[in-house]
Amino acid sequence: MKLSSPIYKLKRRAKLLARDNNIRLHEALNQIATKEGFKDWSHLASNYSETTPAEKIIRQMSSGDMVLIGARPGHGKTLLGLELIALAERINRTGYIFTLHYNETDVWDRFEKLGFNPRESDGRVFVDTSDNICAAHIIERLKKTLDQALIVVDYLQLLDQKRSNPPLDEQVRALKTFATERGAIVVMISQIDRAFELSSIGLPGIDDIRLPNPVDLSLFDKKCFLHDGKVQIEMAA
Template sequence: MKLSAPLFRLKRQARLLSRENGIPLNKALDRIAAAEGFRCWSQLAARVGRDHRPAARIYTQLEPGDLLLLGARPGHGKTLLGLGLLLEAAKAGRSGTFFTLDYHEEDVARSLASLGAGATAADSFALDTSDDICAAHVIARLTGAPRGTLSMIDYLQLLDQRRAHPELGAQVRDLGRFAASSGQILVLISQIDRAFERRGGGLPGLADVRLPNPVDLTLFTKACFLHEGEARMDPVRVA
């Protein structure tokens, strides 16, 4: 069944419905799902997760040693895609870790459910929610992991939020060197600047990445951008 609008727009409609009618967001989501022909929102989300799997396509384009930037505006599915990549890696027999300064275990469980993943999907990768996450923490945790291990860091702009941590550019450089030397794959989720929405049209690019602190984006080997249900992988440099 084809939806009347992309998933992120349906979510936006639900939030508006919730505010206008003074009902809980979950009730508004279920009403939107019913209008699309589904029993409830979780059923709709699971169907979308099965039918639209950019993670499988993106995963085949990743190589050992890659440092991937994964960018989108809020609500466009960057974290879901990252989790999908971890699941694809698990299917291929690869281990992985989700390092997050933003999500909790409950958030991860809900996101996996929206992908249509089973109750045991979270066992496919390790979860690190430490407040100490930075490049040094990630490298220490992953040192010795097999070549081809895929890990996700959520997210780029939070890595230097603690004054004790090195500047963001230095951390990205260290992560790139570690990925190249270990043959592991690191995915860094990134915010996109609000100015992109004012420009309108197409998908964001490297010039749209929000950089409160300077970072040489050519340190990444590849970049993947999402917007309105579309996903595009771009090479940045040769690994």
């Protein structure tokens, strides 16, 4: 049985129903489940398994983590980053997407294609498309907030495009320090070198990250690689 909306959206709908009708959350969840054709919420949950890469990754995230998502163009790395933002509320975090690649309209459109409307998220999702995005810009933007942040940066290599910015390795270290000190989670989307497509390897790996300048990739606690619908998640040793 196909759900009318992703399960996280059904849960959000139940929260609104509970608030608007002054009923308990479990009662609202059961009402939503009944409308979806299930006996109750536990029946729905037992028949619907959330196994998307975003679900797998977000369950393994911890405060202070730096996460790398790598893929060739068109293989879903940006979509995965946006899915993580859409799920940020589940782990009681505010989502921030910093992108030098897309304009704001593009980002909202991509969110809507996921079945998620950030404008209905009670101000828990923010989009920044400033041309000045770099580690210092991100840290300055967030240093006064008390929120537990889930930050997605799109994408790693573009932080290095302005000569006025510090070296890329220095920026990654600054974001790692910020994440550790503030309990934030920083996810960085990364390009994969085009030479990967000439190899016979099924999935890219850490050696396939395109680095115009050196970066200590051991700073990343978790790494996720995508290609042709396959996903591999690597944890720090």
